[in-house]
């Protein structure tokens with residue numbers, strides 16, 4: 023956590039207005055989900071503006087992963103609605119293709135394809151999903167690898183990279199598809215401490231570029247520096263959401279206070 | 288030995304090699320197909336599909352191959368003949384013995400292949416499927432581009448043994464009258480009274496193929512290895 027505290031603050035100025043900027047990037051309304059009889063998400067309401075940076079935190083098992091996995095259809099849900107850029111996600115995980123093209127996801131375990139080189143990891147979906155011609159796909163991949171500062175590793179295999187490098191490749195792989203929203207599920211939790219910083223820096227770059235971000239993380243320094251809003255979850259509910267200053271310095275809910283005491287000491 | 292080979296047995300052996308190799312290659316190809324399809328079916332989530340696949344692999348791995356071959360040969364032959372009778376104009380057609388031969392070899396080897404693919408598949412982390420889905424790949428694309436190549440890498444050494452077994456399995460074909468390597472050798476041995484020469488040739492052929500086979504798979508394994516270098 024201390025590693026992230028000194029991250030440079032991105033410019034939080036107003037996002038450039040365009041004709042669609044009034045539609046929220048993500049709108050979750052009254053969403054509920056059960057795993058069998060276990061009510062994992064209860065009546066979730068969350069509205070994310072374009073270019074907004076949301077950090078989701080909360081105790082283990084509170085449903086953070088499940089919530090963001092619902093946004094790109096990795097999990098289905100039983101009640102309520104999720105609308106991504108004006109497109110409603112059907113409750114029964116169908117017609118997700120359009121939404122998945124707009125939403126990138128980065129996982130705790132990187133999930134790079136181990137049998138492909140870094141470059142191939144970055145071109146595979148471009149070529150097969152977006153039908154981008156080979157040479158163009160390579161150009162885009164190299165651009166993104168430069169952005170995450172590892173173009174020199176392009177010909178290596180994921181198994182030859184450090185955890186931090188792998189996670190940056192995973193970010194580049196997502197960015198190659200030009201998503202307008204990025205979801206991060208504890209992207210630094212399985213990294214050695216000395217590698218946390220390089221990944222957080224990469225995410226800070228993204229935030230600076232105006233990407234809409236929802237990030238589940240326990241890096242409170244990062245949250246404070248980057249987030250427009252912090253969403254705190256407990257037992258399947260959104261308990262409190264507030265801008266970082268308010269969230270950390272004057273949390274309203276008792277559960278939030280207890281959580282912050284444990285995490286920030 | 289040269290005399291025997293020159294006096295027509297050489298050609299016999301060549302055609303026997305062709306026969307055995309063809310059946311082995313087809314059997315190997317189909318058993319891989321069966322392995323993949325059964326694995327997909329077992330994972331499809333249909334009620335009882337996994338149990339059904341387990342039953343298949345259990346039965347066909349535990350009974351002696353020779354029993355199965357005979358069983359499959361006769362029942363299949365009868366069934367196919369009966370089917371052909373239903374089609375107008377096909378009643379006079381006799382089925383080549385190769386068809387049940389290939390089918391039975393495939394089914395038996397398919398049981399082993401299925402076990403291999405299921406084990407290999409179970410080794411692929413759930414995250415690989417999720418990464419594929421979140422990048423927008425269809426199920427088929429994800430299967431062909433992401434999952435199967437990784438399963439292949441995990442099971443390639445075992446595929447090598449399966450390939451060897453498929454060739455060995457063809458020796459059984461002699462009992463249903465197919466002139467494979469073993470049958471040719473035994474006929475030659477009996478009619479010339481030189482068993483050592485003929486069985487020696489048969490052994491030599493199998494050994495040579497075993498060596499070739501392991502060479503090929505060692506090479507394939509080598510190619511796959513590169514991306515494991517430095518892997519955790």
Ligand SMILES: Nc1ncnc2c1ncn2[C@@H]1O[C@H](COP(=O)(O)OP(=O)(O)OP(=O)(O)O)[C@@H](O)[C@H]1O
Nearest residue numbers: 057058060062080081082083084085086087088089
């Ligand atoms: N596939 C599943 N089937 C049944 N229960 C599940 C499944 N996935 C998650 N759960 C349960 O749902 C609850 C929420 O899980 P989730 O992974 O969303 O929590 P989380 O907030 O991300 O926790 P963590 O901080 O540990 O990652 C947990 O109690 C978990 O055990």
Ligand SMILES: [Mg+2]
Nearest residue numbers: 086087088208
């Ligand atoms: Mg989680």
